[in-house]
Every structure is written in structure tokens, then in C-alpha cells.
Amino acid sequence: MEVYPTLVLLSGTIFFFLSCSAAVDTISANQPIKDGSTIVSDGETYELGFFSPRKSKNRYLGIWYKKISTCTIVWVANRETPISIASAVFELSREGTLLILSGDNYTNTVIWSSDSVASVNVINPVAQLLDSGNLVVWDENSTKENPIWQSFDYPGNTLLPGMKLGKDLVKERERYLTSWQSPDDPSIGVYKYWLDTNGYPQIFERKGSVEHSRLGPWNGLGFRGLPIENTNPIYSVEFVVNQNELYYRYKLKSSVIQRIIVMWDGIILHLNWIERTQEWVTYQNIVVDSCSRYGPCGPYGICAHIRSPPCSCMEGFEVKVPEEWNAGDWSSGCQRKKPLDCGIGGDHGFQKISGVKFPDTRRSWYNLSMSLGECEMACMKNCSCTAYANLDIRNGGSGCLLWFGELMDMRQYDENQHLYIRMATTELSGQSRFNKKKRILTLVLSVLSTVLLLSTIVYAFKKKRKRRQKKGRGNRTHNAHKDHSSLQSENLDELPSFSMHEISMATDDFNIDNKIGEGGFGPVYKGLLKNGQVIAVKRLSKTSNQGLDEFKNEVICIAKLQHRNLVKLLGYCIHGNEKILIYEYMDNQSLDSFLFGLILYTSHFILVTTISARGILYLHQDSRLQIIHRDLKAANILLDSEMNPKISDFGLARKFVGQDGMARTKKVVGTYGYIPPEYAIHGRFSIKSDVFSFGVIMLEIVCGKKNRGFSHEGHSDNLLGHAWRLYREDKSIEVMCASLRNSCVVPEVLRSIHVGLLCVQHHAEDRPTMLSVVLMLISESTLPPPKKPAFFNEDSYPEVVSVSSQEEYMITLLYAR
Known part of the structure; x- marks a missing residue:
């Protein structure tokens, strides 16, 4: 089929020359597509071939709309490696790898290739351009729905219907959009559009290293800062958060053609193709005014673009630096008029505000099933919590979102969802004060009732234990039957x-x-x-x-x-x-037999940390019960026949109903070298206790030595102190054991050391959650600098023994998930 040269000028479109096209949608192994030929999806929606953008003479392999006369590019393979002459071919190898070759006989130079195929048993691979715009590679052992490789995993500047924006935690892959360098140059530009998963997920656009704009968080129907999306007849949206994936995706309900594009100048457009006028029109401009810029009004400031000046302080707050504010620089933001007294009996409550886009959630915690009342109590009992709200606006609201630290990037927004901000009582309305007194009275009565109930239970328990002791050994069989019945119940x-x-x-x-x-x-x-x-x-x-x-x-x-x-x-x-x-049965026994035994240590154990972290994340956040293990160590991580790690030994674990709380015990249980200072000294444990233990394991894996008993000729620090000393001196590479250096990827190991140091910081509140740990290990995002870790010599450890549940007491600060 002949296609005549096309030259079109329109915002968001591409200029290129194209020649003949073949109406096939697949290529087999070693069946090359030469420059000038194309493949077309089955429904003739998309076409793949070589093109040149606008005035450029460079050649690229790309995908564009087949039936749209403006020839709009939606994906480019060799963005960073253009071809200077029209003498290239695109082919599929027998191993399932896509290749762009250039040079004499098209075999001299590999210009671009897809990721190496994970499976070594690829049989008869096929590359196919689907009618969704997805280029997939599949074989007899895979399917189009679960291919060996797909272009949807590697977006460019365009988000098509059905594509996922977010993170695949299983494949350890992040999907995000990046702008072109210019209309003539599809190489990666300065703008990035991605789903940030630190705290509760939200969408950011970044220019270089600076946040440019923010959407979110998700409210059940859409991202705050955009119109509610599920009410339109054109497309539907979904937002998925689980232990395997975190992503946003939209799907078309009709035959309309849509795309979301990050332009080379950072403008983000949601476009519709209008067949009648043969042009792209803006369905939605995601960044539309000065208040869409990230944090223009600083902490506790609210932006309203219809107001001049656009920034103001929240009720109960005042300008922090009046001189800067009056000069038009509002970035220093606002501060409280009355400081908070968050101690026991502190005079504070929550002020409800409406009609604002929720603050940045990167310093937040969330629970998908809590009620609003449970959410309030969780925030009330944590002095670091500055605000709370429901997550989901559907069906009257559900879920809990807690903010910690300053509230950033708020703007006026026409949505009737409430944000509850912790305030001094003198700054609250009369109704809020009445509600606070009512809550205090209710809490006091609840505590008194609980004390009375516990006293009755303790009395009955002691009396029952005395009767049981009198029965002596003659009742062993009866007790065994009773124990069995207790478990069955x-x-x-x-x-x-x-x-x-x-x-x-x-x-x-x-x-x-x-x-x-x-x-x-x-x-x-x-x-x-x-x-x-x-x-x-x-x-x-x-x-x-x-x-x-x-x-x-x-x-x-x-x-x-x-x-x-x-x-x-x-x-x-x-x-x-x-x-x-x-x-x-676990064939390879425990991790410590490899780390501290005579078996050769390999870089496989860096992967072990990531997989183990997912198991701990499941315990803390995604399981039916919330579990704090309390005895995480290398000996309790077992390895199966394929060296996959599995966490074991839950005898000291504690199950809770909630996440952001704390428990206390009279005697500490666990293992020397793995317990954090707040637990060893004060008996306080939480999910951050497990995070500390995991950090110790990470550093032990890299060093090949145990934290307890570690010695160094130059100082008396333990392994944590040694790793911290080398990090401060920019010598973290010296932490690695010699055998690891011969088989590892150095940046991955250095990142593991960095994450390990973040996990073992002295104060529990400074340590990341396990979700953040998993994301830090699998991404390439910039890591915050760690603070000083817990320095303990062996002599400073209190006695650590196992105790029965009768020797422990719990402070109930935790709530239903």
C-alpha cells in the first residue's frame, strides 16, 4: 500500500515522511522490517515503522495512529539512539529480543534492543502490534495478556488507554512518562510525570529535580485537583494499591480516540481526536493555573488563583515571615498562632475544613478499612499526627489517611470532603470544644470500664490458676485435650x-x-x-x-x-x-548458615533482602492480621530449594488491629543485636522494631558478619556504628565482604547499605515503613540521608529473655483495620 509524504503542523503532533506499508500485525524471529515498511494492528488503529520528526533527519522506530491524518507518534523505541540514515531494520531474535540494526547488511551495529528475556526457554517468539497500541513479544509458553515483553511497560511521553502509570512490585518495574527534548527530538526531556508511592500514592510532575506540580491523593473516584472522572460517558478510571502493584489506569467506554501527553515544555494535556474537524482538541489541561504549581504558599498555606494575592494562611495560622510574604514570596508559609500541647491532658482538638485539595501525602500513613472515628482516635493518640481524613468519598466515606509534619501544597478545590487539622483548643470553634470534652469524658469512662473489667478477669484468672495447680499431674491428658480444643476454637x-x-x-x-x-x-x-x-x-x-x-x-x-x-x-x-x-521443609535451611558459615557468599543475597522485605510488608500492612514479628534475624529467614527466602518462627510475634500504635512489655524478648534501643531499654515495640531488625539483617548480608560480636581494630563500634562511620566518610564500599565484591553490582549494594542505615536510625519515628523500604530497594529515587544509628556495645544491652504472656502488659493504642 502506497502512502504519500505528509507534512502537517499542529500542537502536539509530529512531522515525518513515510513510504510503503505492509498490512500485517506480527513479525516472527529473523523476519526483518526494513525502513520504509510497516506493520499495522489488526483493527488498523496503530502502525509501527521508522519515521523522522519534523525538521530532523534522524530516523526512529515508533508507533503512531494509522487512521489519523496528522500522524501522531505515541511511542518511540530508540529515543536516545537515533539513526542518521535510512538504512536500518527492525527484527525479533530467536531468543525473543527486539533489535534495531544499522550498517552494511544490517548486522554491524545494534542501535537498540529490548530488555533481556527472563525465560531461557523461549519457543517460537512472535512480536505483535495490538489494537491497544501495545507492542508485545510472546511465545508458546506465554500469552498476549502475560507477554515476555511489552512496550506498555516502557512508556514515553504518552499515556494510552489501558496503560498503567505506577509500580509493579513483583517485576520491580516503574512506569512513568517523560517529555521529549523538543518537538524535533524525542530523547528524554526535563519533565517527568509519575505516581509517587512514598506515603499514600499521588501523581507528581517534576522538572529536573524540582517538583513542578501535584495531583492527588486518590479519593475513590479520581485524583484531588481534577474533576471527578467516573461520572463521564467517555472513559472509566481505576486506581489499584496492593502488595503486587500500585497504578493508575483509564479505559475508554466508547470508540473515541484519547491520549494523555506530557509536552516538551511540561504542559500535560488530555486530548480527544475530533474526526469531523480532523484535529486534536484539549479535553482537559491538567496543570491550568499558578496554584497548580507545587507548594506556592508554603507550609499551612492555601492557594486560590481567583484571589490576589493568591496565598493565605489557614484559620488558626499566621504568616511566618511577613517581610517575604509582603514582597510576594510566600514559600516560607505559615505557622500556628497557638502552639500545641500534645502531652497527657493537653488542650487540643481537631478543626474541620472543607473545599481544599488535600496536602502532600509523602509523610503520611493510611489504612483502607478504618472508619472516620477510628481514624480520629489514631491521630489523637499520636502527637506527630497533624491531620486526618477519610480516603474514599464513596458511600459516605471510608478509610483513614493520617498526615505527619507540616501540611504542604493545599489549594481551594470544589469538593465537599473534610480535612481535620489538630489545633489548640483556644483556636477551635465552640462546637469543636464541646465535642472534645465529650470525647474526653467518653475516653475516661471507657478507661474506667476497661480497668474494672481487667481487674475482674485478673481475679478470676488467679483463682482459676490456683484450682488448676491443686489438680497436679494427674490431669495432663485432660489439659492436653483442653489445649487442643482451645486451638480448634x-x-x-x-x-x-x-x-x-x-x-x-x-x-x-x-x-x-x-x-x-x-x-x-x-x-x-x-x-x-x-x-x-x-x-x-x-x-x-x-x-x-x-x-x-x-x-x-x-x-x-x-x-x-x-x-x-x-x-x-x-x-x-x-x-x-x-x-x-x-x-x-526448606532445603537450604537458614540465611545465617550462608552468611556466617563456610558456604560461598554470592550477590544473590542482595535480592534476598528485597524479597524478605515484601514478606515483612505483608505482615505489617496487607495481611488479615497486623503482625509485629519481634524476632527477625538471619536465623529466622529460611531458604527453599531455589534460594527464595521465607520468614519463620512466629512464637514471639504479636497480632494487632491497626498500625500506628505502640505496645510495651516488662521483659524484652528477642535476640541480641537485632532489637532497637526503644525496645531494649524501655520495652516499647511497634512495626518500626521489625524495621530496625531488618536493617541489621541487610547490613549483615553485605558485611558477611554478625552485628553482635563485630569487632574492628580501629574502634569499638558494632557493625551499625562501623557502617555509619564509613558512610560519613563516603567509604561505604568498604563495608562489603571480599567475596561479595567479585560478584555484585556495586550501586545496588551501596543502595542496600544506605537503606539499611535508614532502617537502624536511633529514633523509631525516623525509620521508614516497610512499604517505603520495598520501594526504595526497587527504585532509583534519591534517598534521604540517614541519621545516627543506635550505637550499643554488648555490655549496654539489658538482659533479653523469653517470657510468657502473663509477664507482659499491653497499652492499647491500636485500632481496627
């Missing part, structure tokens, strides 16, 4: 109970030759069930500090948790005084 999703005979047969009567390890719980044996399944059997030792409560705790916790990075519990056994747990 926990609704353990039909977790099987094994007989002692089955376990004895599987382990050859606990033969010493089958013993594979021993921990605080007791010995661990390798066993074989009648059905051929290999198992690991943990037998409670009579001398163990752990008892029935820890046993029940581990059974209940793991039975209700399902994640590929947690060791699977297959069942349990209670027989007389015997208490036994049955797990899936």
Missing part, C-alpha cells in the same frame, strides 16, 4: 491436627540423625509423611523458655497468614506434654 481454616504416631513414624521416632537444627523453641527434625511429603518438625523442649502461649501464638498467627515469603505451617500436634509444629 480459633477458627484455623481447617489446619490439620497430626497424631503423635504419625509424627513419630515420619521422624523415625525423633532419630538424632534426622535432627537438622535447634532454636529457642526446641529441636527441629526432618521428616517424611506417608504421602511422600518432606516436612520440618519443631518439638517443644521441656527446658524451653517458650510455653503453651508461644506455641498457640505461632499456630494461630501462621495459620491465618498466607504469603509466598512466609514459611507454610502444615499442622500441629498436642499429645500429653508434647507440643509439636509441622512446617514445609
Whole structure:
């Protein structure tokens, strides 16, 4: 088919020359497409071939709309590697890799190639241009829906319907838009448009290293700062946040043609193609006025573009630097008129404001199922919380979003959703003061009722324990039956109970030759069930500090948790005084046997940290129960036959209902070298305790030595202090053990050290959440500098022992998820 040369001038369009086209949508291995030929999607919506933009003589491989006369480019392969002459071919290798070749016989130079294929068993690969505009590579072992490679994973300056903007946590890939350098140059420009996942996700545009504008956060129907999107007949939108993916996507409801583009000058346009007039028209301009610029009014300032000057302070706040404000520089923002007294009995409450775009959520915490009342209580009990709100405006509102620190980037916005800001009582309205007194009275009555109930329970428990002690050893069989019934009443999703005979047969009567390890719980044996399944059997030792409560705790916790990075519990056994747990068998035992043993250390363990972090994230945020492990260490990370890590040993774990709270214990449980200072000294533990332990594990992986017992001839610091000392001297590379240096990617290891130091900062509030840790490990974003870590010599550790639940007390600061 002949296509005559086209030259068109229109904002947002491309100029190029094109010749003949072949009406096929696929190419097979080693079936080249020469410059001048094209492939066309099945519905003739999109076309792929070589082109030259506007006045440029450079050649690029791109995708454009087939039926639109203005020839608009939507994706470019070789953005950074143009071809100077029209002598290139595009082909698919037998290994499933896309290639652009240039030179004599098209074999001398590889101009561009797609990512290396993960699978080594690619069979008959095919590259196909779909009618969605997605170029996919698939073979007999994959599908178009789950291809080997796809262009939608590597957007350029255009977001097409069906494309995802966000992060794939499984494939460790981020999808974002970048502008062209100029209308003549498709190389990566200075503007980036991406979904930021620090705190609650929101969309940013950045110019270079400076935030240019912000949308969000998501309110259930759209991003705050844009009109609600699900009410239109043209397209629908979705926003997904889970442990595998975080992304925004829109899909067309009709045959209209739409695209979102980041222009070379930073303007972000949502465009519609009008067939009648043969032109692109603006459906929506995402950045439309001066208040769309990020944070023009500084902390606690509100921007209104219809006002002059546009910036004002929130009610209860005043200008921080009047001289700058009067000179037209509002970036210093506002400050409170009355300081907060957030201690016990502090005189403060919450002021409701409406009609504003919610502040920047990068310093926030969220829960998708909390009610507004639970959200208020969570914020009230954390002095660092400055504001709270519902997440989702649908069905009367749901979910909880808490802000910490200063509130940035607010503007007037026509949406009837409320933001509740912590204020001194003297700055609140009369109704708010009445509500505060009512809440205090309700809280006092609740506390008194709880104390009375606990006193009754304690009295009844002591009386019952005395009666039980009088019965003596003659009731062992009865107690075993009672223990078994107690576990069965926990609704353990039909977790099987094994007989002692089955376990004895599987382990050859606990033969010493089958013993594979021993921990605080007791010995661990390798066993074989009648059905051929290999198992690991943990037998409670009579001398163990752990008892029935820890046993029940581990059974209940793991039975209700399902994640590929947690060791699977297959069942349990209670027989007389015997208490036994049955797990899936892990071929390569624990991580510490590789780190601190004689087995050769490899760079694979850097990947282990990322995968383990996802398991901890599941415990903290995504599981049915919120779990704080309290004993994370290299010995409790087991490795399967493919060296995939799985977290084990939940005997000391604590399940909660909520996230931003704290618990306290009289005696500390855990392991020397992995517990944070607030836990070791004051008995306070939270999700940040696990973050600290994970940071220690990361540094141990890189160094190949344990934190406890670490020594250095030049100082007396532990491993954390040693890593911090080298970081301050810009010598972090020296933390790595010698064997790792021969097989690692140095930037990845340095990033792991940096993230590890962020996790072991002395103060819990400075440490990141596990979600932030996962995102920092898989992205290339700039990391904040770590503060001083917890420096502890061994002699300064208090005694750490295992204790039963009767020796602990809890401060309930946590709420339903």
C-alpha cells in the first residue's frame, strides 16, 4: 500500500515522511522490517515503522495512529539512539529480543534492543502490534495478556488507554512518562510525570529535580485537583494499591480516540481526536493555573488563583515571615498562632475544613478499612499526627489517611470532603470544644470500664490458676485435650491436627540423625509423611523458655497468614506434654548458615533482602492480621530449594488491629543485636522494631558478619556504628565482604547499605515503613540521608529473655483495620 509524504503542523503532533506499508500485525524471529515498511494492528488503529520528526533527519522506530491524518507518534523505541540514515531494520531474535540494526547488511551495529528475556526457554517468539497500541513479544509458553515483553511497560511521553502509570512490585518495574527534548527530538526531556508511592500514592510532575506540580491523593473516584472522572460517558478510571502493584489506569467506554501527553515544555494535556474537524482538541489541561504549581504558599498555606494575592494562611495560622510574604514570596508559609500541647491532658482538638485539595501525602500513613472515628482516635493518640481524613468519598466515606509534619501544597478545590487539622483548643470553634470534652469524658469512662473489667478477669484468672495447680499431674491428658480444643476454637481454616504416631513414624521416632537444627523453641527434625511429603518438625523442649502461649501464638498467627515469603505451617500436634509444629521443609535451611558459615557468599543475597522485605510488608500492612514479628534475624529467614527466602518462627510475634500504635512489655524478648534501643531499654515495640531488625539483617548480608560480636581494630563500634562511620566518610564500599565484591553490582549494594542505615536510625519515628523500604530497594529515587544509628556495645544491652504472656502488659493504642 502506497502512502504519500505528509507534512502537517499542529500542537502536539509530529512531522515525518513515510513510504510503503505492509498490512500485517506480527513479525516472527529473523523476519526483518526494513525502513520504509510497516506493520499495522489488526483493527488498523496503530502502525509501527521508522519515521523522522519534523525538521530532523534522524530516523526512529515508533508507533503512531494509522487512521489519523496528522500522524501522531505515541511511542518511540530508540529515543536516545537515533539513526542518521535510512538504512536500518527492525527484527525479533530467536531468543525473543527486539533489535534495531544499522550498517552494511544490517548486522554491524545494534542501535537498540529490548530488555533481556527472563525465560531461557523461549519457543517460537512472535512480536505483535495490538489494537491497544501495545507492542508485545510472546511465545508458546506465554500469552498476549502475560507477554515476555511489552512496550506498555516502557512508556514515553504518552499515556494510552489501558496503560498503567505506577509500580509493579513483583517485576520491580516503574512506569512513568517523560517529555521529549523538543518537538524535533524525542530523547528524554526535563519533565517527568509519575505516581509517587512514598506515603499514600499521588501523581507528581517534576522538572529536573524540582517538583513542578501535584495531583492527588486518590479519593475513590479520581485524583484531588481534577474533576471527578467516573461520572463521564467517555472513559472509566481505576486506581489499584496492593502488595503486587500500585497504578493508575483509564479505559475508554466508547470508540473515541484519547491520549494523555506530557509536552516538551511540561504542559500535560488530555486530548480527544475530533474526526469531523480532523484535529486534536484539549479535553482537559491538567496543570491550568499558578496554584497548580507545587507548594506556592508554603507550609499551612492555601492557594486560590481567583484571589490576589493568591496565598493565605489557614484559620488558626499566621504568616511566618511577613517581610517575604509582603514582597510576594510566600514559600516560607505559615505557622500556628497557638502552639500545641500534645502531652497527657493537653488542650487540643481537631478543626474541620472543607473545599481544599488535600496536602502532600509523602509523610503520611493510611489504612483502607478504618472508619472516620477510628481514624480520629489514631491521630489523637499520636502527637506527630497533624491531620486526618477519610480516603474514599464513596458511600459516605471510608478509610483513614493520617498526615505527619507540616501540611504542604493545599489549594481551594470544589469538593465537599473534610480535612481535620489538630489545633489548640483556644483556636477551635465552640462546637469543636464541646465535642472534645465529650470525647474526653467518653475516653475516661471507657478507661474506667476497661480497668474494672481487667481487674475482674485478673481475679478470676488467679483463682482459676490456683484450682488448676491443686489438680497436679494427674490431669495432663485432660489439659492436653483442653489445649487442643482451645486451638480448634480459633477458627484455623481447617489446619490439620497430626497424631503423635504419625509424627513419630515420619521422624523415625525423633532419630538424632534426622535432627537438622535447634532454636529457642526446641529441636527441629526432618521428616517424611506417608504421602511422600518432606516436612520440618519443631518439638517443644521441656527446658524451653517458650510455653503453651508461644506455641498457640505461632499456630494461630501462621495459620491465618498466607504469603509466598512466609514459611507454610502444615499442622500441629498436642499429645500429653508434647507440643509439636509441622512446617514445609526448606532445603537450604537458614540465611545465617550462608552468611556466617563456610558456604560461598554470592550477590544473590542482595535480592534476598528485597524479597524478605515484601514478606515483612505483608505482615505489617496487607495481611488479615497486623503482625509485629519481634524476632527477625538471619536465623529466622529460611531458604527453599531455589534460594527464595521465607520468614519463620512466629512464637514471639504479636497480632494487632491497626498500625500506628505502640505496645510495651516488662521483659524484652528477642535476640541480641537485632532489637532497637526503644525496645531494649524501655520495652516499647511497634512495626518500626521489625524495621530496625531488618536493617541489621541487610547490613549483615553485605558485611558477611554478625552485628553482635563485630569487632574492628580501629574502634569499638558494632557493625551499625562501623557502617555509619564509613558512610560519613563516603567509604561505604568498604563495608562489603571480599567475596561479595567479585560478584555484585556495586550501586545496588551501596543502595542496600544506605537503606539499611535508614532502617537502624536511633529514633523509631525516623525509620521508614516497610512499604517505603520495598520501594526504595526497587527504585532509583534519591534517598534521604540517614541519621545516627543506635550505637550499643554488648555490655549496654539489658538482659533479653523469653517470657510468657502473663509477664507482659499491653497499652492499647491500636485500632481496627
